[in-house]
Amino acid sequence: MRILHVVESLEVGGLERVVIDLVLQQQKDGHECMVVCLFHKGTLAAELEEQETPVACCDKKPGLDISVIRYLSKTIDSFSSDVVHSHNITSNYYCVLALMTHRGRRLVNTRHGIGRLPGKMKRLFGISLYRTNWVVGVCDQATTMLQELYPRWREKMRTITNGIVLDKHPLRTEANHQQLLRTLNLPEDSLIVSIVARLNPVKNHAMLIEAMAHIVKELPQAHLAIIGDGPTRQVLRNQAKQLSLEDKVLFLGDRRDVPELLAGMDVFVLPSLQEGHSISLLEACAAGLPIVATNVGGNAEIVNEGVNGLLTESGDVQDLTDKLLLLLKNKALREEYGRNSRSWAEKEGSVKTMAALYQDLYTHDA
Structure with a gap:
């Protein structure tokens, strides 16, 4: 399976550590993986590149950046992605827009945090769930919060807790x-x-x-x-x-x-x-x-x-x-x-x- 992970960056942090460890484990399990960073690569990207895992960067500009959508769409196609796995909110709605011409590809989103969403972000994420196959909370409380925010999509929501090496x-x-x-x-x-x-x-x-x-x-x-x-x-x-x-x-x-x-x-x-x-x-x-x-x-x-x-x-x-x-x-x-x-x-x-x-x-x- 070819899995494309999309994150904001790979700076030092818990979310980023999870993504790196998940990618490396998926590669051990026989899958091919690539990571796309929306804003910049970040310090931890070197860990993946040392293992010859491709890491790309969109250099996203403030506000809606159409070039990011085009870049993601081309990457999804060139990598022949079977699954696009977005991490957190912004990554998911950019992935949804990029997947508009790739109907056969599956989209899984992980919501790594538990904080309340600002109004605009809440609405955009809700719209993106129409095209998202699964939404994952990293703890039961996070999943419950998502189900309360978006009851229409509760059947798409699951809990998968984080793991480490x-x-x-x-x-x-x-x-x-x-x-x-x-x-x-x-x-x-x-x-x-x-x-x-x-x-x-x-x-x-x-x-x-x-x-x-x-x-x-x-x-x-x-x-x-x-x-x-x-x-x-x-x-x-x-x-x-x-x-x-x-x-x-x-x-x-x-x-x-x-x-x-x-x-x-x-x-x-x-x-x-x-x-x-x-x-x-x-x-x-x-x-x-x-x-x-x-x-x-x-x-x-x-x-x-x-x-x-x-x-x-x-x-x-x-x-x-x-x-x-x-x-x-x-x-x-x-x-x-x-x-x-x-x-x-x-x-x-x-x-x-x-x-x-x-x-x-x-x-x-x-």
Whole structure:
């Protein structure tokens, strides 16, 4: 089967990581794949190009860009696409327009987020569903939201949760922990809370930094490692400085060695205001880490309260503080939750499972 994936870009992010891992798994399964980026290729495109997977770029201009429709239409034809798989909203309605002269090609869309859609985007996406064969939500809550927004097309909607390449993720061990402490030049008794997320307001790093100000008063050996970059970096640095946490909050930036870093952490935290099916939570599970996450979006489909982690309400700094302290103070509980995290990932979080479910969807009618 020849599968054409269409994304906005392949910059560093959860959606983009899912697309790359899915493409590489589909190629292992014997399919031929190509990726088209609407705006620009992005940093992660090199991973596909190193595997000789073609990645093209439309260089989309602001507003409706007719040249993108023409480019996609020609690419669909020249690649002899059996399936066009669009990712998120903008990609889908451009694919629908490009497919107007390619009636035999199937179109599958994945809605990776869970946030509410602006009015114009909501209408355009609804129109695009006339030509879309299947619409996928990456968690049950996302699918339910789509069904409520577009009840006419609810029979076209399915949930396929994200998966990752488990083999890339070493387990958290004490040896890995000590190695990370040496790398970060931290004392041997340090405990590290970690987060992997783009630095933007929706990820709510600010609440986490506020919680750390309380945590270090009880546990001076606690540190926070922030992995990722984004527009709120300087604001967050200023917040850490104002709270006298310069030596407690480590800004590690975008990293290509996230699996190795996670294998040395103690607790993973995700205080987001909203989420779909978080790739960073999947990575934390694969590393065998205990988790504290806000009960939003698909987080509760990954974090099983009292089994592999703890859930907290969005915006509740005190509860977040208390639950992080509970895990940081209890090594046996951390280890129990960590084992359960890895066990869950092996059953539910594999890219092989995700690819198999998409393959089934590509070949069936709604």
